[in-house]
Amino acid sequence: MKYSVKPLAEDSRVFKVDPQIKVKSVRFQNRYGFMVAGNLYLPADFDESKKYAVIVIFGPFGAVNEQSSGLYAQTLAQRGFMTATFDQSTTGESSGDVRNVASPDIFVEDFSAAVDFLGTQKYVDREKIGAIGICGLGSHVLTAASIDVRIKAVATSVMYDMAESMWSGLNNSKTAEQRDREKQYLADIRWEDVDNDTHVGGYHELPFDENNNPVRADKLLPNEVPAGADPVTTEFINYYIKRAYHPRSINSAMIWDATSPWGYYNFPLQQRIGKITAPKLIVTGEKAHSRYMAEAAYERLTDPKELVLVPGGHAYRPVRPDGQDPI
Structure with a gap:
């Protein structure tokens, strides 16, 4: 070894x-x-x-x-x-x-x-x-x-x-329509990567906007707590961005590869x-x-x-x- x-x-x-x-x-x-x-x-x-x-x-x-x-x-x-x-x-x-x-x-x-x-x-x-x-x-x-x-x-x-949260959403909140849209989003990301020789970053637990479209981003957490943020988001930002920031941490400074949910969908x-x-x-x-x-x-x-x-x-x-x- x-x-x-x-x-x-x-x-x-x-x-x-x-x-x-x-x-x-x-x-x-x-x-x-x-x-x-x-x-x-x-x-x-x-x-x-x-x-x-x-x-x-x-x-x-x-x-x-x-x-x-x-x-x-x-x-x-x-x-x-x-x-x-x-x-x-x-x-x-x-x-x-x-x-x-x-x-x-x-x-x-x-x-x-x-x-x-x-x-x-x-x-x-x-x-x-x-x-x-x-x-x-x-x-x-x-x-x-x-x-x-x-x-x-x-x-x-x-x-x-992690597998259940990605597939079903927190508290089983993800709808069948959102899951279908997410699968298309992941397929589009893969075409984008192969066509451009890139590795696009994105959320591992995919949020959706007011029109039910997947949200794209290049950083997991914002640098400041947004107005009206929920307690969980506030906890995470206060720890990873404020109290325990580390430049090598995805949670502090980066985001996951956007295709990360792929494996968790197939292999719970x-x-x-x-x-x-x-x-x-x-x-x-x-x-x-x-x-x-x-x-x-x-x-x-x-x-x-x-x-x-x-x-x-x-x-x-x-x-x-x-x-x-x-x-």
Whole structure:
């Protein structure tokens, strides 16, 4: 397996860094040949001669590991776990000649490839590898764990079923007419790309204007909160554009490849999550707009499982005892 573990050369994390938690820069190759980039967090008093439990963390959808997943990783390392957080293939510092293309299969593979990599490290206990998916990567981690029995525990945080959301719209709001128009829109984008040798950017969850036409854009979020913005849009802008901006993050500075919904329409996620035998933890916000997705997944899971509702919305902001905001 091709991989590298090196000292962290550039530290562009956007949260308060704990100097007691050592971090290494990691690169490994997944089954499709993409080089996946991220960071390995070592617990305090790390001893290379010992074996550690390790947690793989991906997400949120369109974020980079220097944002919230890195803080999850650091916080868990403070509690004695080894953790590793990565950019999804084609995004951030991970490879891919065509950038920012979302793929259900490749993103699920990234979890298993991370398990491959971590299992080669002499200080990792192969029987104690867990995985967390944040936001849209929650549906991917459950999909990974339904097949990869090497994942011994799995958790999601304010999970989003990306395939269902793209196909049906939030709260099943997309009409049959809109879906037909979206399929034509995707076909037109593909002709545009092949005719002009381009890769057009666009929304992964397609909005429609007042005339029911698909909306095109070249940036996911505006730089300022629009007047009358809904709470979810406000939360996202305040985090990705204001509080935790990162230039490599799609959510902060870019947009997905416009053809990204294509794969999710053809290959839905979570088809076999009822087969997961590992312990499962589903955490979501009490007022999260995505709560219904987490609860729907939870109902399909078998024991052992636990559902935890925390105060707040999708981007909930619990405060730790030391006052540091963990997301």
